[in-house]
Amino acid sequence: MKTLQKLIKFIVPIIIIFIGCSSEENIQTELKSDVKETASNLSARAGLKPIGSGVMMQAFYWDVPAGGTWWQTVESKVQDWSNAGIDAIWLPPVTKAQNGAFSMGYDPFDYYDFGEYNQMGSVETRFGSKSELQSLIGEAHNAQLSVIADIVINHNSGGDSEVNPINGQSNWTDFNPLSGKFFRTYNDFHPNGIHNNDSGAFGGFPDLCHHQNYVQDWLWKNPESVAKYYKNVIGFDGWRFDYVKGFEPWVVKDWKNEVGGFSVGEYWDGNAGTLDWWTSQAEVSAFDFACYYRMRDAFEGNDLNHLNDDMLWKRNSTRAVTFVTNHDTDEIFSGKMLAYAYILTHEGYPTIFYQDYEEWLNKERLNNLIWIHNNLASGTTNILYTDNDEYVAKRNGQNSAGLVVYINNSNSWQERWVETNWSNTLIKDYTGHSNWEPVTQSGRWVKIQVPPKSYSVWAPK
Structure with missing residues (x-):
């Protein structure tokens, strides 16, 4: 994830929400209604292409146009992508973040606000409304494409200030989302009564404590958990876990075991052995940063001998998601088409970056390589x-x-x-x-x- 510049703290009205028997019943009724409305969408998912049978499209880039039109933009392209041989699309974080309509979503505030509540300065997210998101997902499913959710569960942003009695300091850890789901306080972050920290904090944001049962329940265990709501109500088919260096591999493993779905972690490390270790611990895939760096050395450094070097796909191709660039790297280097020729003819599950496909490179040549990958590139x-x-x-x-x-x-x-x-x-x-x-x-x-x-x-x- 890009290092976010310090975000402006919005002055958020304090909303006092009474949580009693009646409100609990309302939440359950709303959830059941949502589930009922999406039952037909869930049954239709049986016709999706198997993830890994084709190529994944990263369906965004850093700072896509603001204004709430991105979901419509992507929806207009999914059938063409499917026709070209794409089998899944990876979306950016879809819920309301601290920077509201300007956020790329990596500063999450309300995991259940998909663009329908007036908070953090806007109703819609940068990308659009909840109805537009569900329309996109429905159209993707009609085109036989799976939809991968970008999940940011290391840190949160946008809470009100409160004193943490563990260290006596004031922190932005009082979260009162208008969705009425997953309220958080200092006890759900570090430090707390369990321990002071986990594998890593990010950008000074409040760092979620995944050892807290309350946090586990809301993220993946309970019937209303983030994971189950994303999958069963909104319609997501898999997960891209952001900044997994910030928490232990068992978190991703437990999430995957609880709700299923294709899972890939962003463990940003160029050491193939480290990536292999993480995938074995989390029991999911990882982006092959070792392959990314070796390709950059080979094509930018004018020494293709680097393609002999160690990569995750060479150790375990079933766990390797290969890529040439993404929203964090997105530098333009001279050998991009050669790099795509490499990942689309070799083992691993290749990803194509939106701007490479739609703006920067030759789409006809990329479509040809996708066809080659899907029809010829098999075996050791x-x-x-x-x-x-x-x-x-x-x-x-x-x-x-x-x-x-x-x-x-x-x-x-x-x-x-x-x-x-x-x-x-x-x-x-x-x-x-x-x-x-x-x-x-x-x-x-x-x-x-x-x-x-x-x-x-x-x-x-």
């Missing part, structure tokens, strides 16, 4: 050759014939003899970058070529 991987400028690898095939990918970071055409999995077989470059159609020898060797600063992908014709 063997690296056939690397040097500073050239990289050749093959996928051995599982539900397809496999492929050979040839990446060239030099300024001239390159040719190379490689050993394939195919004997006496006519092959072609499925990217269209080469018009060669060679026949492999009886010993499975063949000469292939690749244009400058480009890539080719070879498989039986």
Whole structure:
């Protein structure tokens, strides 16, 4: 998550909410009504593409246009994305945050305000209203796409000031959300009567204590918990956990075991061994930051030998979500298309960044790579050759014939003899970058070529 600049503290009217038998009944009635209204949406989810069968789209970037139109923007694109081979979309944090209509959502205040309560200076979130969000999710499901929620549970923001008797200091930990759900006080944050801190605080925000039963109940355990409300009422299918370095892996594991759904953590670390450790502890996937940094070294540093280095997908491809850039990194480097050719032909679950797809790169070429990923890129991987400028690898095939990918970071055409999995077989470059159609020898060797600063992908014709 981007390091947020210090947010302006809004003066929030103190709303006194009486919680007695009648209000409890009203909440339960409202929940049952919401669940009933979404029952048809839940039954329709059986027709979704399996997550991991295609490619994930990160359906936002940092500072998308404010004004409450983003959900409509994304809704207009989901069918085209599905047609291209996308199987899931990852949305930004969807509920009201301290900075109201200007927030990207990473400073969460009310986990149940999806853009319907007038608090934190606005009714809608930066992205739109609750009804617009549910319309987007419904349209995504109609397009067979799963919807991944960005969940920020390390820290909160926007509470009123109160004295914490543990340390005698005033903190912004008195949360009175207008949704009437998940009120919080100093005892739900650090320090408290259980311990002073956990794995890590972020940006000076109040740090939630996940060892408190009350916090666990509201986040994932109770029938009205954040996790169950997101899944059963709003319609989310999976989770992207923000800043998981800030709390222990068991939190994500418990959440996933309680409510299910695809889960991936943002453990920002370039060490493949550390990522492998975290995924084994949390029993979910992680973004492959090791792969991200090695690609940057390879394509920006002009040394493709770095693609031989350790990455999470090489240790456990079923837990690796690969990416070229995201809302936190989003720098433009010269080898982006080569990097996409890498992740879309290799193991792991690849992610495409919204601006790369819709604004910055060649959409036709990306769609071609998505097709290659979904139709040719299966089986184990063997690296056939690397040097500073050239990289050749093959996928051995599982539900397809496999492929050979040839990446060239030099300024001239390159040719190379490689050993394939195919004997006496006519092959072609499925990217269209080469018009060669060679026949492999009886010993499975063949000469292939690749244009400058480009890539080719070879498989039986």
